[in-house]
Amino acid sequence: MRIAICVKEVPDPTAVKRIDDGSHRLVRSGENTLNPYDRHAIEAAVQLKEGPAPDTEITIVTMAPESAGRSVDRALAQGGDRSIHIADEAAAGSDLLGTARVLAAALKRESFDLILLGQQAADSECYVMAGLVAELLEVPCITQAASIALADGSVTVKRQVETGYDTVKAQLPCVVSVSDAINDPRYPPLPAIMGAKRKPHEVVTLAELGIDASTVGAAGAATSVGGLSKPAGRGDTIVLEDDGTAAEQLLAFLVEKKVVA
Amino acid sequence: MAGIAVLCEVQSGEVSRGSIGVLEEAGRMGAALGVSVDAIVCGSGLDDAKLAALGGFGASTVRVADDALLASGIAQPVVDACATAQEAGDYRYWMAAASIMTADAMAGLAARLGAGIVIDAVELHVEGGALVTRRSGLGDSVLAHCGFVSAVGVVVTRANAMAATEGNGGTAPVERFAPTFRAWSQAVTLVGHEDAVETGPDISAADVLVAGGRGLGEASGFSQIEELATAFGGAVAATRAVVDAGWYPYSAQVGQTGKTVTPKLYVACGISGAIQHKVGMQGSGTIVAINKDKNAPIFDYADFGIVGDLNAVVPQLTALVKARA
Numbered sequence: 001m002r003i004a005i006c007v008k009e010v011p012d013p014t015a016v017k018r019i020d021d022g023s024h025r026l027v028r029s030g031e032n033t034l035n036p037y038d039r040h041a042i043e044a045a046v047q048l049k050e051g052p053a054p055d056t057e058i059t060i061v062t063m064a065p066e067s068a069g070r071s072v073d074r075a076l077a078q079g080g081d082r083s084i085h086i087a088d089e090a091a092a093g094s095d096l097l098g099t100a101r102v103l104a105a106a107l108k109r110e111s112f113d114l115i116l117l118g119q120q121a122a123d124s125e126c127y128v129m130a131g132l133v134a135e136l137l138e139v140p141c142i143t144q145a146a147s148i149a150l151a152d153g154s155v156t157v158k159r160q161v162e163t164g165y166d167t168v169k170a171q172l173p174c175v176v177s178v179s180d181a182i183n184d185p186r187y188p189p190l191p192a193i194m195g196a197k198r199k200p201h202e203v204v205t206l207a208e209l210g211i212d213a214s215t216v217g218a219a220g221a222a223t224s225v226g227g228l229s230k231p232a233g234r235g236d237t238i239v240l241e242d243d244g245t246a247a248e249q250l251l252a253f254l255v256e257k258k259v260v261a
Numbered sequence: 262m263a264g265i266a267v268l269c270e271v272q273s274g275e276v277s278r279g280s281i282g283v284l285e286e287a288g289r290m291g292a293a294l295g296v297s298v299d300a301i302v303c304g305s306g307l308d309d310a311k312l313a314a315l316g317g318f319g320a321s322t323v324r325v326a327d328d329a330l331l332a333s334g335i336a337q338p339v340v341d342a343c344a345t346a347q348e349a350g351d352y353r354y355w356m357a358a359a360s361i362m363t364a365d366a367m368a369g370l371a372a373r374l375g376a377g378i379v380i381d382a383v384e385l386h387v388e389g390g391a392l393v394t395r396r397s398g399l400g401d402s403v404l405a406h407c408g409f410v411s412a413v414g415v416v417v418t419r420a421n422a423m424a425a426t427e428g429n430g431g432t433a434p435v436e437r438f439a440p441t442f443r444a445w446s447q448a449v450t451l452v453g454h455e456d457a458v459e460t461g462p463d464i465s466a467a468d469v470l471v472a473g474g475r476g477l478g479e480a481s482g483f484s485q486i487e488e489l490a491t492a493f494g495g496a497v498a499a500t501r502a503v504v505d506a507g508w509y510p511y512s513a514q515v516g517q518t519g520k521t522v523t524p525k526l527y528v529a530c531g532i533s534g535a536i537q538h539k540v541g542m543q544g545s546g547t548i549v550a551i552n553k554d555k556n557a558p559i560f561d562y563a564d565f566g567i568v569g570d571l572n573a574v575v576p577q578l579t580a581l582v583k584a585r586a
């Protein structure tokens with residue numbers, strides 16, 4: 001079985017966030033890290049390999065600047081066998097559609113049985129990449145999987161919907177995005193971290209994928225950002241570090257605001 | 262000029278309130294753009310007379326695709342239906358209120374049409390003869406003004422962002438159309454469904470909600486949440502992460518896919534504050550957050566935040582609240 005996992009590098013959620021006033025893009029200086037939601041997709045693949053599909057090869061696929069190599073290594077350490085890293089300056093500024101076009105072109109070159117994604121990227125919180133990629137590949141798509149089972153060339157997924165839980169089934173190949181409740185990703189042991197660099201890394205350009213650069217990146221973006229503004233906030237927030245008295249201070253606050261009698 | 266299509270979702274036999282809110286907002290945008298708005302409804306065994314009432318919320322035509330393939334809430338057949346509607350209607354914009362199904366359907370449609378897509382729009386405006394959305398980013402710390410370069414633009418609005426009115430009682434003509442279904446769109450089948458069962462107190466009615474997330478560590482962590490809720494005379498709420506993990510029942514879930522709640526007091530314990538959780542509880546009177554990560558987004562919309570270990574803070578708070586009673 002051949003599994004591809006699309007992973008994204010995102011600004012460290014614990015770092016200070018900023019959007020550049022000029023370019024309107026997220027400032028990616030400071031630490032970047034593997035999208036935490038994608039670690040659940042990698043863990044899901046590893047569990048399939050450890051269980052029902054031992055002959056599985058896991059390929060990590062990302063579209064990101066060359067500097068994202070560290071996040072690719074991190075994904076490989078967690079269980080990837082090889083990586084495809086689409087690194088091309090012309091891909092910078094891709095919107096959702098552009099990113100999907102690039103990922104789909106890379107995925108199309110090979111025949112993957114299962115293509116996994118995270119539920120969303122921690123920076124954009126968009127949760128639609130799976131639907132875009134699946135449509136471009138013309139394969140079935142299942143999002144927000146809370147569990148995945150494989151049998152007889154098909155995948156069965158339990159997923160939450162507004163009215164409860166659905167169990168859905170699709171023939172492979174299939175695109176599946178996984179919920180962050182599907183598993184508890186393991187931390188890779190040190191030898192796996194050390195070994196990641198020695199795994200096959202393929203760095204490819206848009207031209208090598210046969211992508212017309214004018215259809216992706218900033219040049220091919222189908223959406224545009226024309227300005228930024230501040231949303232109406234909730235007002236003042238009191239935040240304090242617990243020194244053992246926080247519960248008391250909170251209760252005093254609630255009493256003063258007459259929330260608690 | 263080509264107009265606006267609004268995908269109106271039918272859930273449990275009714276067009277969702279969220280869809281109606283977006284239809285009305287689309288009507289305002291259509292008026293400013295000088296174009297009409299069509300409601301697109303997909304399902305099986307739909308009642309045309311009932312759907313005609315969408316005319317009272319701004320639809321000039323209700324276009325209905327009725328097919329067994331559209332009965333199960335699977336998104337890809339809906340992509341096909343929307344694509345068929347697009348061929349006839351040549352719409353400039355597509356809109357839908359965010360749900361599990363509609364977000365996937367709009368993603369598929371955007372890919373099929375080569376259309377730009379904006380997810381989680383919180384406001385819509387007309388500027389310079391075109392639609393411009395407001396989409397919040399970075400945990401709602403900025404609003405990006407996103408417009409479209411592509412011929413068609415697709416917008417999914419944030420759950421609860423557009424409230425529905427009672428409408429003006431008008432009706433619109435209903436026209437049925439037959440979608441052209443693609444092979445891959447028929448490849449996902451529904452093999453089972455567990456209906457959400459209402460258990461415990463109705464969290465939408467509670468004055469105080471104490472909510473637990475993955476920071477509780479394990480299912481048994483909910484016992485301290487229950488104790489605090491009891492001390493407050495309130496009920497227990499939960500995030501999707503812990504509901505999906507089986508730590509707490511679905512009927513306690515707050516957020517985009519769960520319930521929308523507006524208690525006087527909402528105490529979020531071990532909850533990061535993802536947008537999809539926030540949309541279900543941001544209307545609460547006073548919001549308290551207890552989280553050990555000082556950068557957790559929940560602090561951006563709390564009134565009172567405690568950076569600390571909930572295992573220390575929650576029992577102390579429970580004891581203090583009990584002592585007052």
Ligand SMILES: Cc1cc2nc3c(=O)[nH]c(=O)nc-3n(C[C@H](O)[C@H](O)[C@H](O)COP(=O)(O)OP(=O)(O)OC[C@H]3O[C@@H](n4cnc5c(N)ncnc54)[C@H](O)[C@@H]3O)c2cc1C
Pocket residue numbers: 119120127144180360361473474475476477499500501502503514515516517518519520530531532533534535536537538541551552553554557569570571572
């Ligand atoms: C389409 C879609 C729909 C969704 N619908 C919903 C929905 O309806 N409702 C919903 O809730 N989510 C929903 N989600 C999921 C949402 O995006 C988040 O994944 C989810 O809300 C995270 O839950 P959490 O806060 O419990 O877990 P996490 O994000 O893992 O957060 C746990 C938090 O606990 C803190 N913590 C850990 N240990 C401690 C401790 N000892 N003391 C204090 N703090 C601690 C951590 O710092 C962390 O911030 C949806 C997602 C998608 C894509």
Ligand SMILES: Nc1ncnc2c1ncn2[C@@H]1O[C@H](COP(=O)(O)O)[C@@H](O)[C@H]1O
Pocket residue numbers: 005006007008009035037038061062063064099103116117118119120121122124125126127128129130
């Ligand atoms: N540039 C990218 N490269 C590879 N995968 C990506 C990229 N952007 C998004 N993804 C995948 O799409 C998922 C959802 O992202 P998004 O829809 O942008 O929130 C992520 O969890 C990743 O699995």
